[in-house]
Amino acid sequence: SQTIHQWPATLVQPVGSPLSLECTVEGTSNPNLYWYRQAAGRGLQLLFYSVGIGQISSEVPQNLSASRPQDRQFILSSKKLLLSDSGFYLCASTSGRTDTQYFGPGTRLTVL
C-alpha cells in the first residue's frame, strides 16, 4: 500500500515570504497527485493535480504554483505569501489500481 509524506508538518511564515511544501509518495509508481487546501472551518478545495512528471493542472487561479520534478514528488510553491494563503494543505495520491485518493498527514500553514 502507498504511504504519503508531507513536509513540513507546520509552518509559520510572514506575508510576502516564499513557500515550498513537499509531498512524496512511497509504495506506488506513476500516481496521480493532488494538492488540496482546507481553510479554517471549511471544506477542501482542489488546487492542483498532476498525471505525470512535469504535467500540472491548476483548478483555481491564485497565488500558488505546483511542480512535479519526479514521479513521486509533488511540490507546492509561492513567491510571495498572502494572508489568505493560510490553511491546511493536503496532498493526495491515486495509484493505477484504484480510483481512491489517499491523503497525507497535511501541512498547517499560518501566514502572519
Next chain:
Amino acid sequence: AQKVTQAQTEISVVEKEDVTLDCVYETRDTTYYLFWYKQPPSGELVFLIRRNSFDEQNEISGRYSWNFQKSTSSFNFTITASQVVDSAVYFCALSPLIQGAQKLVFGQGTRLTINP
C-alpha cells in the same frame, strides 16, 4: 456543475447512540463515485468508503453503514452504537467516473462529537 451538501454542520450525541450523517449531491454525470472520509483531530483524511453510481447496494462494515439512494441523490452514513473514538469531522465527496485525474468535490463536512 457538481455539488455536495452536508446540511448538518455539527452533531453531538451521547456514546452508544446511533447517528446518521446526511449527504446530498448534484451532478450531471451519469457515472460517478461517492466517498466518505473521516478527519480526526490530527487532520489527516482517512478513507472510509467508495461507492460507484451504478451500485446502489447498501454497505455495512462493523458499526458503519451507508445508504445510497440514487433517486434522491443521497449517500447517508450511519454509525451504530457510537463511541468516543468516532468523534471527528466527516466529509462526503463526489467525483466523475473517468480515466485520468479524479477531481473530488467535497461537502463542507459534519463535525461529530460523541460524549461519554
